[in-house]
Amino acid sequence: MIGQTISHYKILEKLGEGGMGVVYLAEDTKLERKVAIKFLPRHISVNSEERERFKIEAKAAASLNHPNISTIHSIEEVNEDVFIVMEYIDGEELKNKIKSDPIPIGEVINIAIQIAEGLEAAHKKGIVHRDIKSQNIMITKDSKVKIMDFGLAKIGRGTQVTQIGSTVGTIAYMSPEQTKGDEVDNRTDIWSFGVVLYEILTGKQPFKGDYDQAVIYSILNEEPELEGNVSERLMYIIAKALSKNKEDRYQSVGELLEDLKQKNAKFETDQEQVISKSLLSKNWKLITAGFVVTMLIVFGLFFFNSSSDSVKIKKSIAVLPFTNLSTDSDQEYFADGMAEEIINSLAQIPNLKVSSRTSSFRFKGKEIAIQTIGNELGVGTVLEGSVRKSGNRLRITAQLINVSDGFNLWSNSYERELTDVFEIQDDLSESIVKALQLTLSGNQINSFNTRNLANVEAYNLYLKGRYYWNKRSEEGVNKSIEYFQQTIDIDSTYAQAYAGLGDSYLMLGVYGRRKPEESISIAKSFIEKALKINNKLAEAYATLGDINIHYDWDLDAAEKNLKKAIELNPQYANGYHWYSEVLVLRGEFERAYQQSQHALELDPYSLIINAQLGQHYQRGGEFQKAIDQLQKTLEFDSTFAYAYYDLGIAYIALNQFNDALNYFRKAYSLAPEDTRILSGLAYSEGLTGSKENAERLGKVLLKRAVSKYVSSYDLAVISLGLGQKDKALEYLEKAYEERGPWMLFLKLNPLFNSLSDDFRFQELFRRIVN
Structure with missing residues (x-):
C-alpha cells in the first residue's frame, strides 16, 4: 500500500489501525496537503451491510465541525476500497x-x-x-x-x-x-x-x-x-x-x-x-x-530515616518488552530481541537485581501502571521503550522510571543506522548503570561491554530464532532451528546461535518430540561448540548441565556445569532451577526446595519453575505443599497443562485416583498432542477401572508412533495402567536404550510404584545410575 496512489492520494506511511480500519498518512496531490486516510478492511468492504454502516457513520462524523474534533474531508470509493479522508493531526x-x-x-x-x-x-x-x-x-x-x-x-x-x-x-x-x-x-x-x-x-x-x-x-x-x-x-x-x-x-x-x-x-x-x-x-x-499533615510527617520520617533496604530496592530493574512501532508487524521479533539483549547485558552487573525475561514479558501488551509492575516484580526501576525499524534506519526511545514516584531517572531517543544497534544497546545499558549510580571495576566494564559483534544480518536472524524459540511450541522451536542455522551460515563464530540450536534440540528431545539419541546428542554438540567459541556463556553451561541430567544421567557433571553457570551469571534463574533437580535426585530435598525458591525470586512468573517446585514437594513426600504450589501456578495461567498433569501425579501418590483422573483429563484437553500427558491419562483411566478408555488411548499413541517418534517411556506408563507389568518392563528397556530423558526420575515417580519390588526394575535402575 505504501507508495501507491489511490484516486489522487499518495500513500506515505501507516499511522495505525483499529477494529474498523487501517489509517495511513497520505498526500492530497490536488490540494497539496497531508491528510489521514482510513480504509475499511477488505473483508468488510465487500459486505454490503457493513459497507453501509461505515458510510453512514462516516457521514455522521463528517457533519461535525468543531475545533476539538478531527475534520472529515470526504468519503471515497475506488473499486472495492472504501475510505474516509480526514484531517492529519501533527x-x-x-x-x-x-x-x-x-x-x-x-x-x-x-x-x-x-x-x-x-x-x-x-x-x-x-x-x-x-x-x-x-x-x-x-x-x-x-x-x-x-x-x-x-x-x-x-x-x-x-x-x-x-x-x-x-x-x-x-x-x-x-x-x-x-x-x-x-x-x-x-x-x-x-x-x-x-x-x-x-x-x-x-x-x-x-x-x-x-x-x-x-x-x-x-x-x-x-x-x-x-x-x-x-x-x-x-x-x-x-x-x-x-x-x-x-x-x-x-x-x-x-x-x-x-x-x-x-x-x-x-x-x-x-x-x-x-x-x-x-x-x-x-x-x-x-x-x-x-490527614495531609499526618502523611507529611510519615513521609518525612521515611526520607530522613531511609534504610539500606530502600537503597537496595532501587538497584533493581525490570526491562519491559519494547513496543514495536514499525509499520511492519513482523518486526516484533526485533523489538522483543532488543529488550532481551538489554536484560542479558544488565544481568552481568554485580549487585543489580534484574527481573528475568519470563517475568518481565508477562506484562507485554498490557496497560498496567508502572508502580504495579514494579511492586509485583519486586524492583525499584522499570525500563520501557519503543522501536521503529524502517529499512536500514532505526529509531529507539527508552526511559528508566523510578517505581516509587513514577518519575524518569533517565530517558533518551536514538535515530541511527541499523548497523549501530550494538552501540545503542551498550549505550542504553551504560546509561542505566550511571542512573542507578552503580560502580563497576575495570574487569567488569570490559566484561559488560563484551559482545558478539556479528554483522547485522546475522544478528537479525538470531533475534528471529530467539523470538520463535520463546513461543515454546513445536512449530516455534522448528522455526527457531531454521533461523539459528541461517545465522551460523552467515557467521560461523556466532556462539549464541550455536547455544540457541542446543536449546532448541534439547527442548525437542526432553518433551518427546524427537528421539533423545538424535535430538539431545545434537543439542550437546552445539552447546559444546558454543562454549568452545565463548567459554563465558552462563546459559550454555546451564543447558549442558540439563543435558547431563536428562541424557547423560551424570549428576556430577551436571552439578559442575550448573555451578559454573551460576558463578558466571548469578541471576540466571534456570541455573538454580536445574540444579535443584540434581539435589532432588540425590535426595537432598530441603536444599532442592531452597534452590527452586531462589529461582522463583529471580523469575516469579515462570510457569515451569513454579510447577517444578510443586513437583519437588511431591517427590519429597510433602503432598499438600505440592498441591498448593501447583494450584498457585494455575493462578498465573489456568491453561498451563503441565500443572494439571503434575496435580494428577500428586493425587496418584496420595492414592486419590478419581481426583487424579480429573486432573489428567483437564491436562489432556489442553494439550492432546503431548504424549506424556496422554500416557498419564491412559494410566489413570486404567487404574480407575476404565480399561476401554485406557486401551483406546494406547492405540492412539501406537498409531501416532507410525509416523512420528513416541517415547517407549510413555508406552510403559500406559502398560502399567492396564496392569501389564512385563510389557511395561520391555518398554522401559527400550527407553533405556533410547536414553529416555526421564529415566533418572523413575523411582521418584508414583506411576512406577507397582514395579518397585520387581528385581528387573531394580536391576534396570542400577544400570541407569551407574
Whole structure:
C-alpha cells in the first residue's frame, strides 16, 4: 500500500489501525496537503451491510465541525476500497503524553475542558463516540485537543446500523452498560471521559485486570480509588462521571463542563502544581488537613530515616518488552530481541537485581501502571521503550522510571543506522548503570561491554530464532532451528546461535518430540561448540548441565556445569532451577526446595519453575505443599497443562485416583498432542477401572508412533495402567536404550510404584545410575 496512489492520494506511511480500519498518512496531490486516510478492511468492504454502516457513520462524523474534533474531508470509493479522508493531526497521543513528564494541573484541566467541549458538540448532533480513550485524543504542538476516530460513532436518531447486544469499544474505557451490550447514549461517553481524566491524573486506569473478563468485573463491581494532592472537587467530578448507574452520572456533558470551568478559576492560580502519576490509591475519602499533615510527617520520617533496604530496592530493574512501532508487524521479533539483549547485558552487573525475561514479558501488551509492575516484580526501576525499524534506519526511545514516584531517572531517543544497534544497546545499558549510580571495576566494564559483534544480518536472524524459540511450541522451536542455522551460515563464530540450536534440540528431545539419541546428542554438540567459541556463556553451561541430567544421567557433571553457570551469571534463574533437580535426585530435598525458591525470586512468573517446585514437594513426600504450589501456578495461567498433569501425579501418590483422573483429563484437553500427558491419562483411566478408555488411548499413541517418534517411556506408563507389568518392563528397556530423558526420575515417580519390588526394575535402575 505504501507508495501507491489511490484516486489522487499518495500513500506515505501507516499511522495505525483499529477494529474498523487501517489509517495511513497520505498526500492530497490536488490540494497539496497531508491528510489521514482510513480504509475499511477488505473483508468488510465487500459486505454490503457493513459497507453501509461505515458510510453512514462516516457521514455522521463528517457533519461535525468543531475545533476539538478531527475534520472529515470526504468519503471515497475506488473499486472495492472504501475510505474516509480526514484531517492529519501533527501532534502527540494523549496516551503518550501521560506516559512522559507529569502534566501541570492547569494543563490537565485545560485538556479536560477541550475534550468535553468536543464531546458536547457531537452529542448536540446526536452522535455518541463510544470509544473515547487516551489513544483517540491528540494534543497538537500548540496544546489544542483533537478527538479522533468517530468510526465507532452511533447515530442517536434515525438508522441504527449497530444493534443492541454488541460491545463496540475498548474494554478498559467501557461503561457498565456498554460491557453488557445494552443500548448506550451520551452518558457512556461521560463515563469514558471520567476514565480518561482519572488516567491523566494518576497515570493508570481505574479498572484493571489480567484479562478482559477481569476488567469487566472491575468495571461492574469495584470502585476506583484516588488520593494524594488531587483536589476534593476533582475527585467529585471523577466520581460522578464514573457512577455505575448512568442515572447518577452527569446527564449531559454541559453539566460536567460547568463543574470543570467553575473549578478552573481556582486551578489557574496554581499553574505550577503537578500531579504525580505514581500516587497510590486507597479510597475516595475527601482529604482533610489533619490527614495531609499526618502523611507529611510519615513521609518525612521515611526520607530522613531511609534504610539500606530502600537503597537496595532501587538497584533493581525490570526491562519491559519494547513496543514495536514499525509499520511492519513482523518486526516484533526485533523489538522483543532488543529488550532481551538489554536484560542479558544488565544481568552481568554485580549487585543489580534484574527481573528475568519470563517475568518481565508477562506484562507485554498490557496497560498496567508502572508502580504495579514494579511492586509485583519486586524492583525499584522499570525500563520501557519503543522501536521503529524502517529499512536500514532505526529509531529507539527508552526511559528508566523510578517505581516509587513514577518519575524518569533517565530517558533518551536514538535515530541511527541499523548497523549501530550494538552501540545503542551498550549505550542504553551504560546509561542505566550511571542512573542507578552503580560502580563497576575495570574487569567488569570490559566484561559488560563484551559482545558478539556479528554483522547485522546475522544478528537479525538470531533475534528471529530467539523470538520463535520463546513461543515454546513445536512449530516455534522448528522455526527457531531454521533461523539459528541461517545465522551460523552467515557467521560461523556466532556462539549464541550455536547455544540457541542446543536449546532448541534439547527442548525437542526432553518433551518427546524427537528421539533423545538424535535430538539431545545434537543439542550437546552445539552447546559444546558454543562454549568452545565463548567459554563465558552462563546459559550454555546451564543447558549442558540439563543435558547431563536428562541424557547423560551424570549428576556430577551436571552439578559442575550448573555451578559454573551460576558463578558466571548469578541471576540466571534456570541455573538454580536445574540444579535443584540434581539435589532432588540425590535426595537432598530441603536444599532442592531452597534452590527452586531462589529461582522463583529471580523469575516469579515462570510457569515451569513454579510447577517444578510443586513437583519437588511431591517427590519429597510433602503432598499438600505440592498441591498448593501447583494450584498457585494455575493462578498465573489456568491453561498451563503441565500443572494439571503434575496435580494428577500428586493425587496418584496420595492414592486419590478419581481426583487424579480429573486432573489428567483437564491436562489432556489442553494439550492432546503431548504424549506424556496422554500416557498419564491412559494410566489413570486404567487404574480407575476404565480399561476401554485406557486401551483406546494406547492405540492412539501406537498409531501416532507410525509416523512420528513416541517415547517407549510413555508406552510403559500406559502398560502399567492396564496392569501389564512385563510389557511395561520391555518398554522401559527400550527407553533405556533410547536414553529416555526421564529415566533418572523413575523411582521418584508414583506411576512406577507397582514395579518397585520387581528385581528387573531394580536391576534396570542400577544400570541407569551407574
